[in-house]
Amino acid sequence: MSDCIFCRIAKQEIPATVVYEDESVIAFKDLSPQAPVHILIIPKKHVASLMEVRAEDSQTLAHIMGEVVPKLANEQQLSAGFRVVINTGEEGGQTVNHLHFHLLGGRSMQWPPG
Numbered sequence: 001m002s003d004c005i006f007c008r009i010a011k012q013e014i015p016a017t018v019v020y021e022d023e024s025v026i027a028f029k030d031l032s033p034q035a036p037v038h039i040l041i042i043p044k045k046h047v048a049s050l051m052e053v054r055a056e057d058s059q060t061l062a063h064i065m066g067e068v069v070p071k072l073a074n075e076q077q078l079s080a081g082f083r084v085v086i087n088t089g090e091e092g093g094q095t096v097n098h099l100h101f102h103l104l105g106g107r108s109m110q111w112p113p114g
């Protein structure tokens with residue numbers, strides 16, 4: 001989608017600090033980090049939210065959770081632990097309508113989240 005900020009980052013039309021990229025996925029540093037490590041991992045394909053995921057997307061999502069997250073967690077030295085968050089919809093706190101996984105680490109996380 002041409003008016004989607006994360007689609008534009010995926011196409012490198014607007015700048016971001018990219019920490020990982022492959023055919024289907026790109027990961028970049030969050031502009032407003034909420035922890036010492038705060039990376040956003042997105043499918044390059046525009047999927048508006050977790051509610052819009054279709055069966056054809058499952059391979060990409062498994063790739064993110066099964067390969068990209070552990071790779072980045074290792075690279076970012078998060079062996080003490082980390083959190084992956086997918087805010088979904090208005091009450092879920094989603095502000096950018098392109099599916100993204102927050103990878104947060106480098107400090108102790110609190111529970112319950114706000």
Ligand code: AMP
Binds near residue numbers: 016040095
């Ligand atoms: P959410 O509130 O879960 O939709 O998360 C959106 C995230 O995108 C927030 O943490 C923002 O700080 C982050 N964000 C928004 N615009 C950019 C951008 N241009 N580059 C990097 N991160 C961004």
Ligand code: ZN
Binds near residue numbers: 001006007047097098
């Ligand atoms: Zn998009």
